[in-house]
Amino acid sequence: MSAEILKPTEEALKKAASLIRKGGLVAFPTETVYGLGTNALDANAVAKIFEVKQRPRFDPIIVHIANLKDIERLCREVNERARMLIKKFLPGPLTLVLPKSDIVPDIVTAGLETVAIRMPAHPVALKLIKMAKVPIAAPSANLFGCLSPTTAKHVAEQIGENIDLIIDGGKCPIGIESTVLEIVEKPLILRPGGLPIEEIEKVIGKIEISSLSKRPRSPGQLERHYSPRTPLKILKKDSVVPPGIKAGLLAFKPPEDKLSFEKIEVLSVSGDLREAACNFFSCLHRLDKADLDIIYAEPVPETGLGKAIMDRLRKAEGIKMGRFATAINCMDGRVQMPVTEYIKNKYEVDYVDMITLPGPNKVLAESKDKSTLESIKRCIEISLNLHSSKLIAICGHFDCAGNPANQESQIKQILDAIKVTKLWFPDVRVTGLWVNQSWKVEEVKCM
Numbered sequence: 001m002s003a004e005i006l007k008p009t010e011e012a013l014k015k016a017a018s019l020i021r022k023g024g025l026v027a028f029p030t031e032t033v034y035g036l037g038t039n040a041l042d043a044n045a046v047a048k049i050f051e052v053k054q055r056p057r058f059d060p061i062i063v064h065i066a067n068l069k070d071i072e073r074l075c076r077e078v079n080e081r082a083r084m085l086i087k088k089f090l091p092g093p094l095t096l097v098l099p100k101s102d103i104v105p106d107i108v109t110a111g112l113e114t115v116a117i118r119m120p121a122h123p124v125a126l127k128l129i130k131m132a133k134v135p136i137a138a139p140s141a142n143l144f145g146c147l148s149p150t151t152a153k154h155v156a157e158q159i160g161e162n163i164d165l166i167i168d169g170g171k172c173p174i175g176i177e178s179t180v181l182e183i184v185e186k187p188l189i190l191r192p193g194g195l196p197i198e199e200i201e202k203v204i205g206k207i208e209i210s211s212l213s214k215r216p217r218s219p220g221q222l223e224r225h226y227s228p229r230t231p232l233k234i235l236k237k238d239s240v241v242p243p244g245i246k247a248g249l250l251a252f253k254p255p256e257d258k259l260s261f262e263k264i265e266v267l268s269v270s271g272d273l274r275e276a277a278c279n280f281f282s283c284l285h286r287l288d289k290a291d292l293d294i295i296y297a298e299p300v301p302e303t304g305l306g307k308a309i310m311d312r313l314r315k316a317e318g319i320k321m322g323r324f325a326t327a328i329n330c331m332d333g334r335v336q337m338p339v340t341e342y343i344k345n346k347y348e349v350d351y352v353d354m355i356t357l358p359g360p361n362k363v364l365a366e367s368k369d370k371s372t373l374e375s376i377k378r379c380i381e382i383s384l385n386l387h388s389s390k391l392i393a394i395c396g397h398f399d400c401a402g403n404p405a406n407q408e409s410q411i412k413q414i415l416d417a418i419k420v421t422k423l424w425f426p427d428v429r430v431t432g433l434w435v436n437q438s439w440k441v442e443e444v445k446c447m
């Protein structure tokens with residue numbers, strides 16, 4: 001059952017504040033995205049956040065404050081440039097990474113010597129932090145690596161079952177996460193976000209943007225972030241949408257030509273980047289739910305908030321077009337070729353990792369033998385991790401011995417095997433492929 005969802009009344013905020021003080025987990029709105037908050041000074045409470053988000057331990061969490069004075073308590077030193085930015089932009093969508101003081105638990109900063117501080121410009125968030133009387137550690141209220149939530153409903157769908165309360169403050173007005181700026185020695189943008197970099201540069205001069213190629217200092221820089229489950233590709237001038245594919249379009253402005261898109265989401269009717277950022281995650285959530293094979297995203301101009309949007313799109317694209325894993329049910333080498341070709345073409349990948357199951361899909365679909373199932377799961381897990389795969393294809397083929405009666409039962413096994421695999425790997429796309437008598441590959445749709 002999902003956590004209670006309450007409007008931000010005085011009473012609801014009182015309840016939320018008390019939960020947070022006691023180390024409970026409360027999702028709340030900010031001007032950027034919804035956060036999943038708890039008492040930042042309580043290491044056990046923060047540990048629960050990692051669990052619920054299924055977040056790797058190395059990923060540090062932003063500490064949210066409602067009073068600028070708290071910065072002095074949480075940080076060892078605040079340099080002049082940081083002070084200028086605090087004065088100009090806080091509260092607002094800017095997170096400052098500064099040297100941490102001893103009161104910040106290591107788990108919050110994942111062992112780093114710095115802490116990320118943010119004062120949100122949202123009346124509900126500010127009121128909640130004030131009432132809680134403790135700084136609130138809060139990552140975005142989504143599962144690790146998935147789309148950030150910009151409505152209470154997005155939160156409820158992803159993690160609602162495992163948290164204590166959701167405060168529904170409506171849609172987040174900015175809609176894209178805060179800009180993260182490390183300002184210890186040389187200022188360095190760790191994540192472009194809700195405050196355009198140009199605005200910051202007006203105050204402290206040119207700043208370097210941390211590049212992905214270096215070891216990530218901030219896991220927001222990891223490639224596998226902010227991604228829908230459906231593969232996503234940024235549209236290029238010469239992109240052609242292959243026929244027979246259910247494609248969706250994330251358009252910047254209303255498109256002139258609807259082409260063959262199954263579903264289109266428009267970021268901004270007037271082509272305004274602010275409006276586009278605000279709608280960005282909602283549009284992607286809707287496309288992701290539309291059971292599409294692929295989402296094409298139109299690039300947006302890379303100025304102001306456009307930089308943050310393109311950053312999220314590139315990260316979403318980066319992983320999807322990597323390599324894919326395939327669990328195949330048969331020992332018949334002849335099936336591997338058509339299946340590999342099909343996956344490469346349809347899902348635009350360069351490499352298919354074949355796992356041969358000990359026996360047909362029956363093992364996955366019907367096996368009561370826990371240890372066999374565990375070892376299959378482990379094989380798939382290794383392949384997924386090794387290749388950052390985002391697709392598992394369960395494959396089957398016609399009965400080479402020519403018994404047509406087998407076909408139906410095998411398709412049923414594929415469908416059941418898909419169900420099992422989906423339970424194991426809810427974040428990975430799972431599909432079924434069937435090689436027919438003419439060696440053509442067909443998708444087996446999960447009902």
Ligand code: TXA
Binds near residue numbers: 095190
């Ligand atoms: O807009 C936002 O920033 C939202 C709302 C809820 O405030 N929060 C958010 O948190 O996006 P999260 O955890 O999803 O992303 C925070 C980013 C991560 O990429 C994290 O690695 C980085 O900030 N970060 C946090 N502490 C850091 C530190 N000490 N050094 C470097 N990066 C840090």
Ligand code: MG
Binds near residue numbers: 139140148
């Ligand atoms: Mg996040």
